[in-house]
Amino acid sequence: MRLQYPPNVRIIEVPCTGKVDINHLLMAFEVGADGVIVVGCLEGDCHYMAGNLHAKKRVSRVKGILDRVGLGGERVGMYNLSSGMGGRFAEIVREMTEKIMELGPSPIRKATGTALKAAGEVAA
Amino acid sequence: MIKAIPKPIEEIIENVKDCDKLLIAGCDGCVTVCEAGGLKEAKILASALRLYFTQGGKQAQVDDTSLTRQCEKEYLAQLSDRIDQYDAVVSLACGCGVQYLAEMYDKKVIYPGVDTCFMGVNEERGLYSERCQACGRCILAETGGICPIARCSKRMLNGPCGGSDKGKCEVSKDVPCGWELIYERLKTVGQLDRFENPTVPKDWTTSRDGGPRKIVREDLRI
Incomplete structure (x- = not known):
């Protein structure tokens, strides 16, 4: 398909979005991510029954936490796509990148003056 | 828990x-x-x-x-x-x-x-409901295993009251009437005759009315 989307996106593959925990999302922000999107299967199409629905709830909770601690809940989002929707994926990544550009760098990155670190550095 | x-x-x-x-x-x-x-x-x-x-x-x-x-x-x-x-x-x-x-x-x-x-139970993940108020003198044997202290909004010992409507409590339509539950349960287990003997006034000194509580089990203490 040769679809183009911004190169400043780091893709982390998981077997199911149900594997994505609140702590994983918060850690991404702790190490300096400006924004995070969780892209799961279409609702009703989860091979593990409700993985994407669990992810939706968790993303919603992370939004609330980010709002309350001053980062802004709009920096995290959840999308549902099938494996045949590559075009829409590229579109979402472009949209999210534009939104983050408008919001500016994460206050965490501004406060610490560091570039995005590997998750292992913080966890250690 | x-x-x-x-x-x-x-x-x-x-x-x-x-x-x-x-x-x-x-x-x-x-x-x-x-x-x-x-x-x-x-x-x-x-x-x-x-x-x-x-x-x-x-x-x-x-x-x-x-x-x-x-x-x-x-x-x-x-x-x-x-x-x-x-x-x-x-x-x-x-x-x-x-x-x-x-x-x-x-x-x-x-x-x-x-x-x-x-103190309650897990009805399902994310849904917990109260079952016990730790009154210190369990009467579940007389009430079909359903506690009127925890399940009746008024903690009545001889219910239901006039606020019970079609099995629901007047406090909220989402709250089942504790005494309706007790009646149905006693009917199921064939113990409806328990309703013929009113529950005697409860000794609340074992509950919070007696102040902060303490259990001393000399058989366990060293």
């Missing part, structure tokens, strides 16, 4: 905003089961507080841990070698754990991280 819900993070921030070194102490007991205060919740709160401090330009250390149970001294002792380094501890245990932690480390500032709600 004891059921609790996480406190709003704003309330916790208000308490700890001036701290430089903070420990979030979860409890692996009841609050883990209702997903309010176990290790995972401790990590989430610690991470959220680190984000709060960092975005505000403050370099604060926020660590997390979880104790097997915070209602026992032996497990609270796990913190003895490192609690001194912290300005304060946010305990995610129930009210018992928070108090026992504060009692054991009497010079340390301890803040609660959850609101302790009641």
